[in-house]
Structures are given as structure tokens and as C-alpha cells.
Amino acid sequence: MSEPDRIFSQPQxxxxxxxxxxxxxxVFPDMIKRSAPGYPTIVENIGLLGARFAQPDSVLYDLGCSLGAVTQALRRHVKTERCRVIGVDNSSAMIQRCREYMLAQDSMYQELLPVELQEADILELDFQPCSLVAMNFTLQFIAPEQRLDLLRRIRQSLLPGGALVLSEKLCFADPEEHALLTDLHIDFKRANGYSDLEIAQKRTAIENVMRPDTFETHRERLLAAGFSKVVLWFQCLNFSSMIALP
Structure with missing residues (x-):
């Protein structure tokens, strides 16, 4: 059961x-719900996208799976024969709790896709032939100089007709646009009960480990990695999701 997020509620x-x-x-379910505009919509629709792009005898990857929200959505929606989901995260604490969530899902539903969870660095994965790769707010935590090579390897592993679904927090080249959407995101967090102290301390904690890009940067990098088309299918404030096609 998720606890309320109070990690940054006291001065540190x-x-x-x-x-x-x-x-x-x-506290992750509470944290993500109160911090990421549109997150539930993105997750549920990745399940629907999985149903569209999944191919028989292929893997569906959830890279940076955390507690498995995307994995669960894929298992609910994808009915393609002989597919399986591989969820990967480098946090042992996340993978351990994710296993518990998958067992709970198995007890509630029948005929779900098989799932394999791996505690691993996605930069070191040997990708299997796959028809869908989901990276839900994961690439932004990878060093910028390592992003293109990872996307190239994902592109090389994707089957024809497959897709990469990439969800990312965006920054914006126009200073006024960036400032406005940043302020609106802060308003969103305040409306969800976060204090100014919590917002400021979280920002300090995350600014060195999460480095967002503009949509234009994402698009250019994905095309350089070998994808043919990049479609921005969702944006709420500075949170977005895009589909990259081989």
C-alpha cells in the first residue's frame, strides 16, 4: 500500500x-500522481498502443519499469498471441515491490501476458526482437551523451511495424514558454498539496540527475537513431509522450 509522499516536508x-x-x-504512487500531470492517461494509453503494435512471438519492453504501471497496462490490453513483457529497472527496491504488484495483478485477472522482471542497467541490455518499447520518464535520467546509442540499439531491435513510446518531461527553447509551463507545473503540485518547501527541496534533489530535453531535441535524436517518424501524441503542461516509428 502506498504511503503519502512526505520525503521533502521537513527542512533538510x-x-x-x-x-x-x-x-x-x-511513496512512489502518491508522488507520481501528485507530481506528473497526465500520468494516468499516459500509462493507460500505452496499454492501448501496445495492443495496436504488439506482434506475435515478440517482446514488449518496459524500460525503467519502476513499480510496473506500464507493464500492468500492457498486460491488461494486449491480447496478441505468444507475446511477453519484460520490465527492467536498476533499482532493487523498485523491482522487489513490482514483483508484489504483478502477483496481485495475476490474482485479479486471467489470461494475462507472461511477465519477466529484471534488475539491470538498460544501457547494458542485450535487446531481444521486440514490437513495442516503452520508456516512461526514463530517458531523462540517463546521461545525455549515452541517449543516442541506447536509442540506436532499441531501433535495431524493433521489428518492422513496431514502435517506441517515449514519455518525457520537456524543457522549451523559448524562455517565456519555458517559464510559463514551469510555473503552471508548480501550480499543479501546489494544488495537489505540496508546500513550497517540498517543491524547492525536490527540485534541488533532482536537478543533477534528471536532465530534460526539448521536443525538437528528442525528435532530432530519434531520427538520428534511425526512426522514420516521431509523433507527439500527448502533452499536458511540460509532460509529454511521443511515438517513434521505425
């Missing part, structure tokens, strides 16, 4: 870089 003399540790795992 030293704020370490944000990590997906056990403290974050305990």
Missing part, C-alpha cells in the same frame, strides 16, 4: 541527489 540542511531508493518506493 543537506539535500542529496534524488535516487529511487526504498523511501521513494514506499
Amino acid at each position: 540542511p543537506h539535500i542529496p541527489d534524488f535516487t529511487f531508493n526504498e523511501d521513494v518506493v514506499r
Whole structure:
């Protein structure tokens, strides 16, 4: 059961870089719901996109799966024969809790896709032939100089007719647009009960580990990685999701 997110509710003399540790795992569902505009819509629609792009005898990847929200959506919606989902995360605490969530889902539904969870660095994965890859707010935590090579390897593993679904927080080249959407995001978090202290301390913790790009940067990088088309299918404030086609 998720606990309320109070990680940054008290003043901290030293704020370490944000990590997906056990403290974050305990509050993650509450944190993401109150921090990421449109997150439930993105997750549910990745399940629907999976149903559209999934091919028989292929893998569906959830890279940076955290607690498995996308994996669960794929298992609910995809009925393609002989598909399986592989969820990957480098946080042992996330993977451990994710296994519990998958067992709970198995007890509630019948005939779900098989799922395999791996505690691993996605930069070191040996990708299997896949028809869908979901990266839901994951690429932004990878060093910028390593992003293109990872996307190239994903593109090389995608079957014809497959897709990469990439969800990312955006920054904006126009300073006024960036400032407006940043302020609106802060308003969103305030409306969900976060104090100015919590917002400021979270920003300090995450600014060195999460480096967002503009949509234009994402599009140019995806095309350089070998994708033929990039479609922005969702945006709410500065949170977005795009489909990249081989």
C-alpha cells in the first residue's frame, strides 16, 4: 500500500541527489500522481498502443519499469498471441515491490501476458526482437551523451511495424514558454498539496540527475537513431509522450 509522499516536508540542511531508493518506493504512487500531470492517461494509453503494435512471438519492453504501471497496462490490453513483457529497472527496491504488484495483478485477472522482471542497467541490455518499447520518464535520467546509442540499439531491435513510446518531461527553447509551463507545473503540485518547501527541496534533489530535453531535441535524436517518424501524441503542461516509428 502506498504511503503519502512526505520525503521533502521537513527542512533538510543537506539535500542529496534524488535516487529511487526504498523511501521513494514506499511513496512512489502518491508522488507520481501528485507530481506528473497526465500520468494516468499516459500509462493507460500505452496499454492501448501496445495492443495496436504488439506482434506475435515478440517482446514488449518496459524500460525503467519502476513499480510496473506500464507493464500492468500492457498486460491488461494486449491480447496478441505468444507475446511477453519484460520490465527492467536498476533499482532493487523498485523491482522487489513490482514483483508484489504483478502477483496481485495475476490474482485479479486471467489470461494475462507472461511477465519477466529484471534488475539491470538498460544501457547494458542485450535487446531481444521486440514490437513495442516503452520508456516512461526514463530517458531523462540517463546521461545525455549515452541517449543516442541506447536509442540506436532499441531501433535495431524493433521489428518492422513496431514502435517506441517515449514519455518525457520537456524543457522549451523559448524562455517565456519555458517559464510559463514551469510555473503552471508548480501550480499543479501546489494544488495537489505540496508546500513550497517540498517543491524547492525536490527540485534541488533532482536537478543533477534528471536532465530534460526539448521536443525538437528528442525528435532530432530519434531520427538520428534511425526512426522514420516521431509523433507527439500527448502533452499536458511540460509532460509529454511521443511515438517513434521505425
